[in-house]
Amino acid sequence: MSSSLSEKIFRTILGAFGVFIVLLMFSVAIFLTVGAWPVIRHGLSDFVQTQTWNPVNGQFGALAVLFGTLVSSSIAIAIAAPLGVGAAIFLKELAPARVASVFSFLIEMLAAVPSVIFGLWGFFVLAPAIRDHVAPIFYPLGEYVPIFRGPSYGVGILTAGVVLALMILPTMAAIVREIFSAVPQHQREAALGLGSTRWEAVRVAVLAPSKPGILSAAVLATARALGETMAVTMVIGNRNAVSLSLFDPGQSMASLIANEYAEASDSRHIAALMAVGLLLLVISLVVNAVARIIAKRSAAKWK
């Protein structure tokens, strides 16, 4: 075989794998669109504005799960962002090397824990703790502020948000640490050379230029939270309704599909679940893309 022919064959085979990846991604989108077609051909605006989800009499609206997904993910990032950034600052900038490597290792391991394990722990440990110890503190406040209205059953939007926070925390911490690592040492020294304290040097030389990167990390972590399924399914309470109280049970897009798909037999029901899946796919991809755009814009600052 001539070497140029073998070269060609090699390139073609590799190219075929590349084509496969592209086809795979497109077919995910296409199959979901086809599956959801009976619902989305009437337009999505009704679908996303209807709150009722009742398979028995064939009413399908995605408002409740959209709400549940957005609120639980927002709680998650509100907790995970400060924790992740704080941990990253401590580990990368302040802690002694040995402490930092132990902590980093533990955070890395947290990232490897499967979703169902978080769900199990959230369901048996965290949910009762929130029901018995956290929620009662807020009950008096709940009379005036609806988001704290009780009672808490343990499982609910807040519990889901907290579990999600733990799950996206390693992503957050790891990306932010990478961003800090990209800041050249001479920047820190420039700040220290002006007589700043360690903390001031971190603020001026490390945090300030990393702001866009941190934002991008937070968006990326949120994207992960939006699509997270098992842990949420186990702790969110699985009730298809919009409720203002964080202690109330709710439902996310992913948990709705996980709960109902295997038992769905009516074709309208399946199509509606597919439409929820499509919606989730589109939201995830858009949020991921936003994170990537922010990251690209802020990258390549250091020469």
Next chain:
Amino acid sequence: MEIATKKLLLEFMVTTQAKRKRKNIFANLVLSILAILAVSPLVAILGFLISKGIGALSWEFLTSLPAPYGESGGGMGHSIVGTFILVLFASLLGIPVGFGAGIFLAESSKESRFASIVRLCAEMLAGVPSIVVGLFAYFVAVLPFGGFSAFAGGFALSVIMIPVIARTSEEILRLVPVHVREAGLALGLPRWQVVMRIVLRGSRKGLFTAVLLAVARASGETAPLLFTALNSRLWSFSATQPISSLPVQIYTYATSPSEEWHQQAWGGALLLVLLVLGMSLFARFLFSGKKYGT
């Protein structure tokens, strides 16, 4: 700057020294508390898993089928076997395709338009929620074949594995120094032989790590299996039958009303975590330096 201004400035800065120092100490304190908070969930989760799960682990647990509802005893042997079978199926498709795409990306020039489309698709694929992968696999591998099956579950897991392997292996192959390739080409070897014999060989540890990470990830996935592999209460070695897996079985047990089954769920969870963290640890140990040729 005027000498007088200078002196005033220096004196003023002395007045703020103590405050700045206090702020520094306070910030250090707050940040170290945040860091401790960030690692405490892992410790808490592992602690609970061990304390609740260790009692459930036994030879019977590892080797037998579940006991009927309400009876104690029984085990998750069928789920352990099921997880291995599912991951095996997933690897059969996921590893070659993942590597193929990874090599393609690493071998194509940074400017190539097609390669950047492939890279973008791989990144998007990695961002697809796992439950959506399940829906997709249901359409592709369940509906046309008339039922839930181990094969469909394996397919779903492979879709999870492919972008992980592709992206990690590209990264690893890009670490190969240019002079290694050039040395091979200078010997008159065609490019495909340089890649297959020299580049891949030198990176084999890194590539193995990529597989290990993807397998660890796939072994813990639940959502894509819910309506592809489904679950089973029996031993199953067939590709065309529903099959049990550790994560799905844990989920089923955890959401059941039976106290005995909760026990089983904790035992299964401990086992799953040992398996997944073990693989991640091994991967980390193998490839801590991220250097070529190690």
Next chain:
Amino acid sequence: MEHNGSYSGHNGSYSSHNGHVSLVGHGDNFESQTILESKDLDAWFGSHHVVKSVSLHFFSRTVSAIIGPSGCGKSTFLRCLNRMHEEIPGARAKGVVNFQGKNIYDMFSEPANVRRHIGMVFQKPNPFPAMSIFENVIIGLKLAGVKKGYVLNDIAEACLKQVGLWDEVKDKLSAPGLSLSGGQQQRLCIARALAMAPEVILMDEPTSALDPISTARIEELLVELKKTVSIVIVTHNMQQAARISDTTAFLLSGDLVEFGRTGEIFTNPRKSETERYITGRFG
């Protein structure tokens, strides 16, 4: 900065015990005030001993050069003079560095306070990328709690004028610091250091990343600056040391080989290693 008397009431944390030191054996009596001196200073990276018992004097209102082949420990030595060396993991220093008669390695001495008096300019121009030209100059003061806008404006203008950058940037003070050319960036960094009103500025090969024209401007600037601030400069460029410095120290593998007035060192070195180095036979 508060403008209502909070200036008064506090004395600087350093009293002046300025010693008088003469360099004996150098013909005419070179005599000046010592502002900074190291005594038996050692420094390590891990187990690597990079500075070996170096004792040196630096005089007020002079430019002092430290020369030597790469890896001789000159940068490390310089970084020990304001306790910057210890910021690198695994690095440590032992010995005495007296600034205006007080040991900066004293256990009660804060590195941050030391660096407020002994500023630093680095090899690569390193303005803060997220900040404008103006913010870059006054960031040190801002951190120190100076808040009054007109004070900051005045000081920024004075410092930018001092480094000869004012006319070039006065119309674009809010442009990013990184929008300037390399030489301008380095002058901006010098202005940033000057704004803290330091007594000494340490410079670690400040022109090695610059083109010859920018280098010449910085050299002129240093000669001008020494009227108000003492400068210690590490350089691998011997012509530069000869052109701008008053005293020169020659380091070789962590040892101080020779120290004296620049003219003497370059025309009449006492040690053969010095002679071989400055005549270009090694290094």
